[in-house]
Amino acid sequence: MNLRSRMGLAGALVVACTLGVIAPVLYRAESGIVATQFDASLASTAQLTTTPEFSIELKQSVGKSGETALAPHLFGGALVQFNDAPTLGEGAPGLPALDAHDLSVFEGSAPSFTADIDYGGTVYRMYTTRIAFSVPPTEPGRPFTTGYTLVRVARELSEETAPLHRLATLMIVLACCGALAAMLFLALLTGRILRPVRRLTVAVEHVTATGDLSADLGSRRRATDELGRLAASFTVMMRALDDSLQAQRRLVADASHELRTPLTSLTTNLDLLDEISATPDPLTPELVRDARVQAHELRALVNDLIDLARFADVEAHVEDTRLDLLAQRVVKRTGDLATARSRGIGFEPQLEECLVLVDPDAVHRAIANLLDNAVKWSPNGGTIRVELRATGDGHAELGVRDQGPGIPPEDLPFVFDRFYRSPTARALPGSGLGLAIVRQIAEQHHGTVLARACSPGAHILLRLPLSSHRPSP
Numbered sequence: 040m041n042l043r044s045r046m047g048l049a050g051a052l053v054v055a056c057t058l059g060v061i062a063p064v065l066y067r068a069e070s071g072i073v074a075t076q077f078d079a080s081l082a083s084t085a086q087l088t089t090t091p092e093f094s095i096e097l098k099q100s101v102g103k104s105g106e107t108a109l110a111p112h113l114f115g116g117a118l119v120q121f122n123d124a125p126t127l128g129e130g131a132p133g134l135p136a137l138d139a140h141d142l143s144v145f146e147g148s149a150p151s152f153t154a155d156i157d158y159g160g161t162v163y164r165m166y167t168t169r170i171a172f173s174v175p176p177t178e179p180g181r182p183f184t185t186g187y188t189l190v191r192v193a194r195e196l197s198e199e200t201a202p203l204h205r206l207a208t209l210m211i212v213l214a215c216c217g218a219l220a221a222m223l224f225l226a227l228l229t230g231r232i233l234r235p236v237r238r239l240t241v242a243v244e245h246v247t248a249t250g251d252l253s254a255d256l257g258s259r260r261r262a263t264d265e266l267g268r269l270a271a272s273f274t275v276m277m278r279a280l281d282d283s284l285q286a287q288r289r290l291v292a293d294a295s296h297e298l299r300t301p302l303t304s305l306t307t308n309l310d311l312l313d314e315i316s317a318t319p320d321p322l323t324p325e326l327v328r329d330a331r332v333q334a335h336e337l338r339a340l341v342n343d344l345i346d347l348a349r350f351a352d353v354e355a356h357v358e359d360t361r362l363d364l365l366a367q368r369v370v371k372r373t374g375d376l377a378t379a380r381s382r383g384i385g386f387e388p389q390l391e392e393c394l395v396l397v398d399p400d401a402v403h404r405a406i407a408n409l410l411d412n413a414v415k416w417s418p419n420g421g422t423i424r425v426e427l428r429a430t431g432d433g434h435a436e437l438g439v440r441d442q443g444p445g446i447p448p449e450d451l452p453f454v455f456d457r458f459y460r461s462p463t464a465r466a467l468p469g470s471g472l473g474l475a476i477v478r479q480i481a482e483q484h485h486g487t488v489l490a491r492a493c494s495p496g497a498h499i500l501l502r503l504p505l506s507s508h509r510p511s512p
Contacts, residue, residue: 053220058214066210070203075200078153081166084117085192088170109195111158118163125189134158134165134191137371145169145189155196165193209249217429252281275437335464356398359506362435363390363398363427365501366406370425373410383420393435396506397484405488408473409439409499416443416497434486434502441496454490477501 109132111118125145135156143149144167145183151168151204176323196409228363246252276439377384413423419440446454455478474488477499481488486503 044226047222047226047227054221055214055218058210061213062210066203067209069206073199073202077164077194078297079240081117081153081192081194082151083163084119085166085170085190088119088121088190088192111191114192118158120191121194122189122191122473125421134193134421137189141167141189142189145187147187156193157453158193162196163193164199165191167191175346177211181415222415230288235267235270238425239273243273246277252277252284266476282327297367320328356400357396358399360397360399360402362393362395362397362402362437362503365403366425366427366437367392369403369406369410373414377414382414382417384414384417385420386425388420388425388427390425392428393429394506395435395484395503397503401480401483402503404437405477405501408477409437411503412473412499413439413441413443413497417441418443428504429505433505433507437501437503438498439501440493440498443496446492446497448492451490451492474499 087261113119114378120134122145125142127139127142128136140149140152146150147169151166153164153166156163156165170189171186171187235361367390370386374384374386410423410425417423422440422443422467424439424440426436426438430434455474457472457475478488481501481503482505486501488499488501489497491500
């Protein structure tokens, strides 16, 4: 059973249960009202027996049937019985005999009352009361006296129960119709509400079947409600997954391309070494050196790829770090390596004290990549300036400036892309991943990195939020 049918049945059940609780209360209240009105009609009929119209009708009825006034007579749809001198046990055909309660009403010591009786096989509601009347004097000049008669008025009980039966039938019909209407209405309404969900489901199933992450997931629906925002969120998520997949594919393609060249060269050199291994050759040492260089480049490329994956998530390892001390250690290490290579490159560090909340290993690698890039492009005997200062907008800004040929304007937008190498850099060793790793580390720490062209050389700035200004994750 689908959600639409379940919602319809749930709505029908709610309506049925609600009416099932309300209907008995209404029925009981209506029963009390009908019973009160029915008893009031019996009392009203008893009062009408004192009118001249009733006396005339009573005389006509007695004259036609030959019965005495003690027998019940039909008046206004009710049976009426009079008894001017009731005695205990006395009764009329079909009606119950008089008892002590009836005599107490006649004597005025008990109030009027109602009771259900069986008359001719039919249940009646009978009202017993005392009616006063004036008795004319037997001698002229004497005043009228007051007399009393016992009056019993009865109506069929079906006159009371018939409206209640009709009411009960009406309530049952209304409950069934209401439940059916609620089920149909909720089924239609649920179908309309879930229409965007069905479209989203179809789109997701299409993505699952085809693997097309660029498929439309219903983002054209205005995001003014939960379903609209859900569709928009799914679309954003799928776009992010598509971008990630495309980036992964580009990474694999670029890595394959970068690995192919040193592997080809290394394989060629090894083949040549194998061919000349039987006879000494003066080219052997040079081939060995080339093989070692290619192996070194492969190792550097693999390390860069590992770092790309390693520094993809740094949130779990952050701690308060003195960026100036960290940069000072990296400058010393890089300067020692440059000296060991006999290039005569010097460093001019100007480091202001800055406290940042970062992963020390990741930021160490980022600074090392910036300095290695500057060393690679600096001429022999050149100077690299390393500046660190706290800015007014709550950032620590580390700048590295070399004295190399600089970055062409057309290459500035791409220097931080993976495996990007300008035409002038393809003759130099490197994989094109160093600055890409710097940008990834900066973004993971809510910072930025940018390159500027200057004369001479290039100027690269790494900006990281200070510890007191770092945004909440």
